[in-house]
Each structure stands twice: as C-alpha cells, then as structure tokens.
Amino acid sequence: MAEPSKLNERTLLVGCQLQGKDDTLFESSMIELAALVKTAQGDPVMEVSQKRERIHPATVVGKGKVEEIEALIEEIEVDLVIFNHELSPSQMRNLSEALDIKVIDRTQLILDIFAQRAKSREGKLQVELAQLEYLLPRLSGQGAQLSRLGGGIGTRGPGETKLETDRRHIRNRITDIKTQIKTVASHRQRYRERRKTNQAFQIALVGYTNAGKSTWFNVLTDSDAYQEDQLFATLDPMTRKLKLPSGMVALLTDTVGFIQDLPTSLVASFRSTLEEVTEADLIVHMVDISDPNRDKHQETVISLLKELGADKIPMLTVYNKNDLDHEALTHYQSLSVSAIRNEDPKTLLRTIEETIKSSMVPYKVAVPSNEGKLLSELQRLTILEHRFWDDEYNVYVCEGYAHPTLPIYDQIQTLIRTGDIDTE
Incomplete structure (x- = not known):
C-alpha cells in the first residue's frame, strides 16, 4: 500500500496553448488533465497556462513562465508538476533542473493510471512495455531526477523497478515482453475464433473514457465489472453474454475508454486488446450527452476506430446520461438514455436488436x-x-x-x- 502522503500529491498543472487551438478545446484538455490527476490519486491545486505561436524547444513554455512556475512551487508547496504536452527527453531534463522538482507529462500520467488499472497478465505486460518504451530515450542525464522520484504519480506499475537500469537491459526486457504479448495475443485470437465457431454475434461497447460504458455493461449483462466516476475505470476488456428481447444471445465486450491525444505508444501496446473492437459485428458507441465537449469526444473515438481499421463495422451511437442534459441531439444514428431510468435498458436492448436485424x-x-x-x-x-x-x-x-x-x-x-x- 502506498504511503498516505503519496495518495494526494499536490500537483501544479501546466498547459501551452498553441496559436490556432480553440480556447474551448484547450480548456477542455486542461480540465481533462485535472481529472486524470484525480484518477491517479493526486490533488491538482493550481493551473498555469501560456499562449505561444510554437512550443519552446527547450522548456515548452517561455523562460519567464518557467520562473513564474518556480516561484509558485515555493509559494503553494507542490510535490509535482505535470505538463499537458508530451515532453521530449531534453525538455524533461531542462525543466527538472530548472524547477528542482519532479516533472512529468500527460503521457506518463496516463501510463501511471493504466498501471493501476491493469489486472490481467496481458494488461500488465502492455503497460510495462509502454512504460519502458517511453523511458528508454529519457534515461540519459536523468540520474538525479530518477533518484528523487521515490514513488508517487508517474512511477507506479510493473516498470518502476527498471527505472535506473541500463539501456541494454531495458531493450532486452522490451524484446521479452513483446514475445510474451505475442503468445498471450495468440491465445486471445484463438479464443475469438472459438467464439466465432460457436456462432456468437459479437458487440463491442466503445466510447470516450468515463462515458458510462461499464455502468451499461453491468446493467445489460447483470455483471459486476468495475465502474467508477473516473477516467479509465476499465482497462482489461471483459466479455459477457447479452440476451436480446427475441431470445437471441450475443456477446458484449466492454473496452478501454478512448481519450484525446492518447499516446501513440499506448495505442500500439494495446493493439491486441483493442482488436476486440475490430472483431465485432456491431459497435455500440456510448457518448456522455452531459459533457460540453461531446462532439470532440465523438470525433476522437471515430478517429481511433478508423486507425484500428474498425470504421466499416456497423455502429449504433447511444447518448448516455440524458438525465443530466435533456438537449435533443440528432447526430448519427442515435438513442438517448440514462442508466438510472428503469425503462431505458429495455429500450436500449430493443434498439440494439433492431440495429442487428437491419444487417441480417x-x-x-x-x-x-x-x-x-x-x-x-x-x-x-x-x-x-x-x-x-x-x-x-x-x-x-x-x-x-x-x-x-x-x-x-x-x-x-x-x-x-x-x-x-x-x-x-
């Protein structure tokens, strides 16, 4: 168990808004960063941002802003600084030296959350692989910073004991993990083929993180998948039987939530898990209707589905949490529901069945x-x-x-x- 002091590390958030980036989208990204920090059991105490034409090659933000951050660190006594931007190895080194405090970026934060969420052997291997591939180019010149980490956000997970090992050892470990993931992935592929042989119609439940997928997964399948009002509550995919009104039985899979600016390394590492989506006969896309950035979230999910090669699979878009926002939306083929209303599960099941029927x-x-x-x-x-x-x-x-x-x-x-x- 982590020390109590590490459960709520006081965190300063730093964002750099580039020219041309919409104010609303930038603010949404910073709000999301704060939510990620809370999910990682941190305490986001202040936010600092700067508008720039381009990223400063050495420190992301300008020299004056770095000095302002340094003064704030002393004033509000923070334990950690998190940048809402992936830091290059040199930027990480320069900022750590200038601020004399632990500095991580959005990618490390997401990796930390994934490390907490991974339960299956495959999930743990994928997190460790992503952590090590992120760490490898950042080893040089980080001795002092790494020795200061000592746990907390950005250091958890299977890869943390490898932080101060040499490149050769890490490369060997990466090779070993990739081999193990291939073996586990082949088992998963055989399992998927067996499901096909058993004639099961497969439905994948996808959506932006915290859209309510796991809640609906539990309601529809009478299951007990982990659900919480936080980002990335689900990491390892779970599949259960789903009985439709006609009596037809399908298989419903709950998947990891998508997020904007999801690190490429994570998409690559979790490809075998995300392939559950590509094997589906129908995708149910859950959207949080109460989120003001729902349109952007939809674009993010659809873009990632296209990247995975799943954009040709029939999709039903479901607007969730309409008890929080009654605005009627007409985008896509859609249905508006709330998990807290007794009649909505039946409505959703009927709509899923009608959608399936249209392709039969x-x-x-x-x-x-x-x-x-x-x-x-x-x-x-x-x-x-x-x-x-x-x-x-x-x-x-x-x-x-x-x-x-x-x-x-x-x-x-x-x-x-x-x-x-x-x-x-």
Whole structure:
C-alpha cells in the first residue's frame, strides 16, 4: 500500500496553448488533465497556462513562465508538476533542473493510471512495455531526477523497478515482453475464433473514457465489472453474454475508454486488446450527452476506430446520461438514455436488436420435429420472430432473421435447399 502522503500529491498543472487551438478545446484538455490527476490519486491545486505561436524547444513554455512556475512551487508547496504536452527527453531534463522538482507529462500520467488499472497478465505486460518504451530515450542525464522520484504519480506499475537500469537491459526486457504479448495475443485470437465457431454475434461497447460504458455493461449483462466516476475505470476488456428481447444471445465486450491525444505508444501496446473492437459485428458507441465537449469526444473515438481499421463495422451511437442534459441531439444514428431510468435498458436492448436485424437476412424454414438442437439454435443465434407447428407436414415452421457471417446462416440455407416442404 502506498504511503498516505503519496495518495494526494499536490500537483501544479501546466498547459501551452498553441496559436490556432480553440480556447474551448484547450480548456477542455486542461480540465481533462485535472481529472486524470484525480484518477491517479493526486490533488491538482493550481493551473498555469501560456499562449505561444510554437512550443519552446527547450522548456515548452517561455523562460519567464518557467520562473513564474518556480516561484509558485515555493509559494503553494507542490510535490509535482505535470505538463499537458508530451515532453521530449531534453525538455524533461531542462525543466527538472530548472524547477528542482519532479516533472512529468500527460503521457506518463496516463501510463501511471493504466498501471493501476491493469489486472490481467496481458494488461500488465502492455503497460510495462509502454512504460519502458517511453523511458528508454529519457534515461540519459536523468540520474538525479530518477533518484528523487521515490514513488508517487508517474512511477507506479510493473516498470518502476527498471527505472535506473541500463539501456541494454531495458531493450532486452522490451524484446521479452513483446514475445510474451505475442503468445498471450495468440491465445486471445484463438479464443475469438472459438467464439466465432460457436456462432456468437459479437458487440463491442466503445466510447470516450468515463462515458458510462461499464455502468451499461453491468446493467445489460447483470455483471459486476468495475465502474467508477473516473477516467479509465476499465482497462482489461471483459466479455459477457447479452440476451436480446427475441431470445437471441450475443456477446458484449466492454473496452478501454478512448481519450484525446492518447499516446501513440499506448495505442500500439494495446493493439491486441483493442482488436476486440475490430472483431465485432456491431459497435455500440456510448457518448456522455452531459459533457460540453461531446462532439470532440465523438470525433476522437471515430478517429481511433478508423486507425484500428474498425470504421466499416456497423455502429449504433447511444447518448448516455440524458438525465443530466435533456438537449435533443440528432447526430448519427442515435438513442438517448440514462442508466438510472428503469425503462431505458429495455429500450436500449430493443434498439440494439433492431440495429442487428437491419444487417441480417430474413429466413423461413421448416424444421423436422426431431431437430430439437436446431430449433434451440434458431432461438439462441437468430432473431426468431415466429414459430408454429404445421400439422400437415409435422414440422415447425420458423421465421426470423439470421446474420450471414454466422455458421447458423449456412445451416438454414442448406435446410432450405434440401427441404421438400414449401414454406412460401
């Protein structure tokens, strides 16, 4: 357990607004940085920002602003300075020497939160890989700063014991981790293939961090996934069965929340986890309707989905937390819900089923009475709308919708071709 003093490190936030960056977006990014600090169990006590035409190559902000930050550190007694900008190795070194205090950037902060959240072996390996790849170019000249860290925000996780080891050892460790991740990823791939073989329709729940995905995951699947009003409450993906109103059973996967300016190294490290999204037959995109920057958050998610190659998958956009904001939105194919209203889970399930149905193919098939297994599969793996017993032919006539990518569809087509009963 961390020392109590480390649970609420007093933190000074520093932002640099470049020319052309919208004031609202910049302020949103700084608010998000403060939320990230709180999630990392820190205490954001003050914010300092500067408008510049371009980033100062040595210290991000100008010399005068660095001196102002130095004076503030003494005045308000902070333990840590966090820049809302990824610092280069030389900027990190220059700022640490000038301010004589621990300095980290947004990327390190996110890595720290991921280190706290990772529970699975794969998640821990991915965090350590991202930490070490971030650390490697920043080793030179950081001896004094690293020896001062001693724990706290930006130093947690599997990689912290490697901070003062040499480059060769870190490179070897990176190679070893990549090998282990490949092995775990291959297991995950086989698991996904087995799910396909078992004919499961797969739904991925995605969205900006803290959009309410885990809350809805728990409501819809009667599960107990970790949920909290904080950023990155979910890191390791979780998959559970989801029963739709027709009786069809799908698999719903809760995924890690997206965020603007998500470090490239994290996207790369977590690619195997994020591939859960690329394997989906439907993406449910959850948006926090009460967030004033919801449009920007939507753009961020859609951009990352495109980067992952998942932008062609059918998507249902769901505006969540409408109990906090009643404004009607018309962007995308959308539904407005709140997890605290009793009728909304049923509404969401019906809408998901209707969305799935729109990508399915209608069928009408005669099933012999001795094909009990097939009848059960039609109920479980398709949207079975009508089933009745035909006394003349001693068969069940089933009507519904089946997804053409699932094996059950091929079974239906075979039965239609070989059957000698007119179901028209």
